Amino acid sequence: MTSDIDRANEATDLLQHLIRNACVNDGTPGSGQERRSVDVLTTYLEGSGVDLETYEPAPGRTSLVAKLAGSDPTAPSLTLLGHTDVVPANPDDWTHDPFGGELIDGTVWGRGAIDMLNLTTTMATGMRHLALSGFRPAGDLTYIAVADEEALSTYGAKWLCANAADDIRTDYVITESGGFPMNGTDGLPRLPVIVGEKGVFWCVLTVTGTPGHASQPLRTDNALVKAAEVVRRIDEYRPRAELHEAWVRFIDGLGFPPELSEPLLDPDRIDGFCDELPLLGLARQAHACTHTTLAPTVMRAGTKTNVIPDRVELEVDIRALPGWETGDVRDMLDDVLGDLADDVEIAFLSEEPASTSPIDTPLWDALQRVSEVFYPGARTVPFLTVGATDARYTRTLGSVSYGFGLHSPTIDFEQYGAMFHGIDERVDVESLRLSTEMWMGLARDFLA
Numbered sequence: 001m002t003s004d005i006d007r008a009n010e011a012t013d014l015l016q017h018l019i020r021n022a023c024v025n026d027g028t029p030g031s032g033q034e035r036r037s038v039d040v041l042t043t044y045l046e047g048s049g050v051d052l053e054t055y056e057p058a059p060g061r062t063s064l065v066a067k068l069a070g071s072d073p074t075a076p077s078l079t080l081l082g083h084t085d086v087v088p089a090n091p092d093d094w095t096h097d098p099f100g101g102e103l104i105d106g107t108v109w110g111r112g113a114i115d116m117l118n119l120t121t122t123m124a125t126g127m128r129h130l131a132l133s134g135f136r137p138a139g140d141l142t143y144i145a146v147a148d149e150e151a152l153s154t155y156g157a158k159w160l161c162a163n164a165a166d167d168i169r170t171d172y173v174i175t176e177s178g179g180f181p182m183n184g185t186d187g188l189p190r191l192p193v194i195v196g197e198k199g200v201f202w203c204v205l206t207v208t209g210t211p212g213h214a215s216q217p218l219r220t221d222n223a224l225v226k227a228a229e230v231v232r233r234i235d236e237y238r239p240r241a242e243l244h245e246a247w248v249r250f251i252d253g254l255g256f257p258p259e260l261s262e263p264l265l266d267p268d269r270i271d272g273f274c275d276e277l278p279l280l281g282l283a284r285q286a287h288a289c290t291h292t293t294l295a296p297t298v299m300r301a302g303t304k305t306n307v308i309p310d311r312v313e314l315e316v317d318i319r320a321l322p323g324w325e326t327g328d329v330r331d332m333l334d335d336v337l338g339d340l341a342d343d344v345e346i347a348f349l350s351e352e353p354a355s356t357s358p359i360d361t362p363l364w365d366a367l368q369r370v371s372e373v374f375y376p377g378a379r380t381v382p383f384l385t386v387g388a389t390d391a392r393y394t395r396t397l398g399s400v401s402y403g404f405g406l407h408s409p410t411i412d413f414e415q416y417g418a419m420f421h422g423i424d425e426r427v428d429v430e431s432l433r434l435s436t437e438m439w440m441g442l443a444r445d446f447l448a
Helices: 004-021 035-045 117-132 157-163 223-236 245-254 258-264 270-276 279-290 326-343 362-374 391-397 413-419 429-447
Strands: 051-055 063-068 078-083 107-109 141-146 172-175 189-197 203-208 293-301 311-320 344-348 379-385 400-403 426-428
Touching (some): 004 035, 035 117, 063 117, 107 429, 157 391, 203 223, 362 379, 362 400, 391 400, 426 429
Parallel strands (some): 078 141, 078 172, 172 400
Antiparallel strands (some): 107 426, 293 311
C-alpha cells in the first residue's frame, strides 16, 4: 500500500523526467516532439490496468489516451486533460537550468513546472494508483496527455476532437490552471475554478509603404515608421471595460470589502482602480478579465540597411471577451488604426471566440466537496482565464470543461501568475501531493 508521500515522490520523479525531455514548442510543425514524454508516460502507466492508445497526426507530435472503462454507460464520465509541450526558455534568465528539473529544498525547477507539467504528471500518478487500487468507476475515467497546446493545438486537442471524438468524448473535462488558494476577508481560502476563457484572435497586420534609398530619408513612405506608429496606437488604446458573469461571481465569492469590490464591479471605475493596484497582483488579472486586449508581439521588417522598407509584418495577440466575434475585433482594429487603416492589411491566424461552461453542475459540487478535505472551509469560485487552454476544443464536443488543480500556499498568487511563460518556473512537492490526492479523491467522489 503506497502512501500519499510515496505518490508525491513518484509525481516528483515523473515531473523531473518530463521537464528534462524539453518538449519545446516554438510553433513550428517539427518542434515539440512530444513523443519523448508520451513514451515516459506510457512506460509509467503500463501494467496498472488502464487501456492505452497513442495518436500521432505528424511525426513526433504524439498524444496519449489512457482509460479506465466505466461499468455504467449512463453514469457521468470524466477526462483529466494535460499537455506535455512547453514554451521556449532562455537559460541566461533563469536561476537554475530551465530543463534541468532540479529538486531544491522541496521545489522542482524547470520550464513547464507550472504550465502545466505539474498537473499532467499528478493526473497520471493519480490515474495509475486508482487503477492499481482496484478502483472501477461507474462512468469512464480518461487521462489524456496531448501535444501542441502551446501553439494552436493543431497536432493535439484540436486534432483529437476533429478526428478521434468518439475515443475521447466525455461529459466532463478538467484541464489546466485554477486551484491556487486565495484568502478571503473571512480568513478562509478561495479556490478559483476556470470556467471559461477569452477568445483567441491572433492576427498579422501588414503595413505597406514605398521602397527607396535610405541615404535620402526625407519624406519617404517608410513602412517601418508607420508600423512603429501602429504599435504606439495599440499600446495606448483603452477599450471600455465589460463585466461578465464569471468575473462578477469571482469578486463576489472572494468577499472583498466594499472599498475593493465596488470599483472592481464598476466598468466606469475599474480602469483607474487597476492603475493603483500592485502591478503583479490583481491589477493585470483584473484588467485582462474585463477588457478585450491587444498586445503587439512580433515584427518582421526590412531587407537591407540602406533600403527604406516597403513592407512590415506585425503580429498581434488579441484576446476577446465573451460575446466578441471576428467583426467586433475588426471594428476595434479599425478604431485603433484610424487614418492608417488604408495602409494596413489584416489577416487573422486564429478566429476562436471565447468559450465558457456552466457553473452550477454536479462536477462543480464534487470539486467543492473534495477541496474541503484539503482546505477546510474553502470555497470554490468561478474564474475566466485570460489565456487559452484546450478546454476550448473539448467544449465543442459538448463537454463541461473546467480548469483546476490544487496548490499549496507556498507559491502565492502573484508568483503563480508571473511564472506562466516567465522565468524561474517552479512548483513545490507539497502542491504535487495535493493535486495527486485531489484527483484520486475526485474520481472516487464523482465516478464511484
